[in-house]
Amino acid sequence: MSTNTPGTTSTREATIVVDDKVPAVRIIREFDAPPEKVFRAHTDPELFAQWCGPRSLTTRIDEWDCRTGGSWRYASIEGGEEYAFFGSFHEVRPSEVIVQTFTYVGMPDAVALERLELEDLGNGRTRLVSMSLVDSFEGRDAFVASGMEVGVQEGYQKLDELLATGI
Amino acid sequence: MVEQAAVDPLSRVFSALADPTRRDIVARLSDGDATVTELARPYDVSIQAVSKHLKVLEDAGLVSRRRDAQRRPVHLEAEVFDLMTKWIERYRRQAEERYRRLDAVLQSMPDDIEPLPPSTPHHMKGPTP
Numbered sequence: 029m030s031t032n033t034p035g036t037t038s039t040r041e042a043t044i045v046v047d048d049k050v051p052a053v054r055i056i057r058e059f060d061a062p063p064e065k066v067f068r069a070h071t072d073p074e075l076f077a078q079w080c081g082p083r084s085l086t087t088r089i090d091e092w093d094c095r096t097g098g099s100w101r102y103a104s105i106e107g108g109e110e111y112a113f114f115g116s117f118h119e120v121r122p123s124e125v126i127v128q129t130f131t132y133v134g135m136p137d138a139v140a141l142e143r144l145e146l147e148d149l150g151n152g153r154t155r156l157v158s159m160s161l162v163d164s165f166e167g168r169d170a171f172v173a174s175g176m177e178v179g180v181q182e183g184y185q186k187l188d189e190l191l192a193t194g195i
Numbered sequence: 196m197v198e199q200a201a202v203d204p205l206s207r208v209f210s211a212l213a214d215p216t217r218r219d220i221v222a223r224l225s226d227g228d229a230t231v232t233e234l235a236r237p238y239d240v241s242i243q244a245v246s247k248h249l250k251v252l253e254d255a256g257l258v259s260r261r262r263d264a265q266r267r268p269v270h271l272e273a274e275v276f277d278l279m280t281k282w283i284e285r286y287r288r289q290a291e292e293r294y295r296r297l298d299a300v301l302q303s304m305p306d307d308i309e310p311l312p313p314s315t316p317h318h319m320k321g322p323t324p
Contacts, residue, residue, distance in 0.1 A: 059301060
């Protein structure tokens with residue numbers, strides 16, 4: 029999708045690539061586990077709920093049919109607040125690829141297209157590349173600003189204000 | 196590239212920093228102000244090409260050029276840049292934290308596990324019909 033490369037940065041820690049050609053963000057990360065396990069942790073709702081949200085959030089899986097043409101829906105609950113997300117699984121290829129859509133119920137017109145690719149590095153290791161493509165650069169930047177979870181945060185406004193002062 | 200005028204200021208900053216030459220210029224300017232000639236020196240490109248890159252950085256609010264001085268040194272607006280970096284870094288850290296939780300889940304899983312769970316659709320609390 030993009031010719032951007034993360035350069036020589038170590039991928040043991042998550043690397044972020046913000047594309048300039050299309051409104052996409054990629055995350056690259058390596059795991060000390062074979063692709064089957066990393067894949068299962070993304071496709072098994074009980075396992076997925078254990079890691080997808082911060083510890084301060086509870087993840088409640090409402091719907092989960094992880095196969096091509098299936099759908100998913102879950103809610104992140106923090107205190108009394110509940111943020112729900114839903115989407116479809118468009119392609120599920122065991123241990124290799126998941127293509128899915130991602131929508132926050134609060135912004136139903138905004139749909140992100142997500143592609144997860146796993147590469148077997150041998151010796152029980154896996155490289156994960158997660159790409160999120162949204163429909164506008166504004167949407168992508170809000171996506172990065174919000175950490176994908178909870179709408180626009182104060183940092184976004186602060187930067188907007190700073191930039192609006194016409195430097 | 197997208198029409199700059201149609202794009203919000205934040206997207207201009209992201210877009211400006213997505214180019215490797217411009218990132219390089221920004222890194223160079225973090226050491227101190229420099230003229231266009233000085234900035235062009237390490238690259239195999241014309242001063243005009245560097246000026247074009249500077250124009251993008253300037254439009255994004257990342258650098259400024261002093262109008263009064265004859266040498267017109269280019270100055271990095273570090274505050275914008277720091278904020279951007281912090282912002283992307285925060286996003287990166289959130290991803291890293293998420294994947295550390297995934298590390299722990301992976302360790303707790305048996306080695307001979309199938310890549311997919313049993314294929315029954317999962318409805319824990321489906322919407323009431």
